[in-house]
Amino acid sequence: MSSALAQAKPDFATGSGFWKAVGIPPRGPELHAVLKQGIPYATYGKLASAAGLDRKELAKYVVIPIATLQRRAKQGQFKLEESDRLYRFAEVLKAATDLFEGDQHQARKWLLSPVQGLGGARPAEMVATSAGTEAVLDLIGRLEHGVFA
Template identity: 65%
Template sequence: MAILLDNYRAPNASTPSFWQIVGIPARGAQLYDALKEGMSFTVYKKLVAASGLEHKELARYVAIPPATLQRRAKAGKFNVDESDRLYRFAEVFNATTELFEGDNDRARQWLLNPVRGLGDRRPVDMLATSAETEAVLDLIGRLEHGVFA
């Protein structure tokens, strides 16, 4: 047992999680409150930076028209539905990045290309509904565990 403990390294507590980086509570009451109150526009900018997508691309994938995006930038926050779509994108992007062991470029490429396990649909095009998002997350989980059928 001593050998195992000697080789054990605790996770680096100073390394921020994806959720801390983008400014979204990961789970629980804080997340629910943030969604109901509306996500800050800062979260959007951080998601753009984290994902490597262009501002207009992310807006398109989360179904926020350009004029609405401009209004939200001025107002400083999104409404409930928009916040939920931003969260769905963040959840899928985070899961995809974990699937590709932290490689954001590979994660982004996977999201932007048709995937056989999704009926040759692009994962990023399946964020409009919670059911589609759940299908993407389910596939990611199966891929992580080597279950292909």
């Protein structure tokens, strides 16, 4: 990889680099305000790119119908519930990237593959609910600490 390309690629190994690259505050009052107001549509493309997914594929995982996605593009932002699902996807993507020590390819592969620790579900498909997201993040935490059961 050329040094110019390496410099252009955001550093997802650090928390602030990831969150800045996708355009979502990681925590606190600023995050709550953005979610309530609605994540800007431009963030959607950044998140899809960070995940290595096309926009339609990301829409499937965050349960946003294509027609709704087109309306949000015109409106310029997502509604609260959609913003929450986008944040949950970003949170899981960041945790998976951390699990694989910054290796985005491995993180994406893991997110899109059936995982035994999730009953054979794909982690990316579980972010549609807060309970599913919690299960994925819990599993990632256990894997990081070497607890497999």
